[in-house]
Amino acid sequence: KAGVTQTPRYLIKTRGQQVTLSCSPISGHRSVSWYQQTPGQGLQFLFEYFSETQRNKGNFPGRFSGRQFSNSRSEMNVSTLELGDSALYLCASSEGSTYNEQFFGPGTRLTVL
Amino acid sequence: KNEVEQSPQNLTAQEGEFITINCSYSVGISALHWLQQHPGGGIVSLFMLSSGKKKHGRLIATINIQEKHSSLHITASHPRDSAVYICAVHTDKLIFGTGTRLQVFP
Numbered sequence: 001k002a003g004v005t006q007t008p009r010y011l012i013k014t015r016g017q018q019v020t021l022s023c024s025p026i027s028g029h030r031s032v033s034w035y036q037q038t039p040g041q042g043l044q045f046l047f048e049y050f051s052e053t054q055r056n057k058g059n060f061p062g063r064f065s066g067r068q069f070s071n072s073r074s075e076m077n078v079s080t081l082e083l084g085d086s087a088l089y090l091c092a093s094s095e096g097s098t099y100n101e102q103f104f105g106p107g108t109r110l111t112v113l
Numbered sequence: 114k115n116e117v118e119q120s121p122q123n124l125t126a127q128e129g130e131f132i133t134i135n136c137s138y139s140v141g142i143s144a145l146h147w148l149q150q151h152p153g154g155g156i157v158s159l160f161m162l163s164s165g166k167k168k169h170g171r172l173i174a175t176i177n178i179q180e181k182h183s184s185l186h187i188t189a190s191h192p193r194d195s196a197v198y199i200c201a202v203h204t205d206k207l208i209f210g211t212g213t214r215l216q217v218f219p
Contacts, residue, residue: 033207035207037154042209042210042211042212043199043201043209044209045206045207045208045209048206056205056206058206088154090154090156092156100161101158101161102146102158102207103158104148104155104156104157104158106153106154106155107154107155109154
């Protein structure tokens with residue numbers, strides 16, 4: 001089976017712009033979770049989608065949003081980018097729930113200038 | 114105080130040494146994950162535990178739910194084990210520790 005894929009792998013944006021990141025889970029996995037990793041805050045949970053529904057959300061402002069499509073692919077959007085949004089964004093998929101083993105994608109490294 | 118604490122933050126070892134990384138948490142959990150992150154960012158799930166002990170090759174993970182503590186052991190460490198090891202606990206979401214950076218020298 002192919003692993004979790006994320007596109008793009010690298011992205012440079014300027015403050016105020018918006019960005020959309022994409023995650024394709026392992027075939028058959030219905031849960032997709034998104035995480036932000038920064039040197040200062042480490043790994044933090046953004047949100048989880050299961051069968052097109054947001055099942056859980058972390059403590060991030062409303063500028064961070066996501067969605068999941070019927071084929072389980074997920075997108076994450078960040079609007080009005082701030083310098084502090086520069087981070088590695090990781091998605092992970094699992095079979096039924098985040099309580100199952102999670103399989104991580106390679107991440108998208110976002111730089112906001 | 115962080116809900117998930119790892120120790121040590123940094124660890125240096127000689128090839129062949131036995132290594133222990135500790136994780137303590139202060140919240141009620143349904144499961145605990147040990148993750149490995151190599152330079153470049155890729156994360157691999159090593160173990161998911163809800164009780165007892167699991168072993169995979171040279172890696173052993175244990176958890177004590179009553180004491181809210183887990184350990185990751187690496188036997189006969191090797192330079193390819195050099196990575197950041199991250200503990201994460203499952204509440205209604207994953208909460209991550211800050212990681213332990215391990216360097217194993219030949």
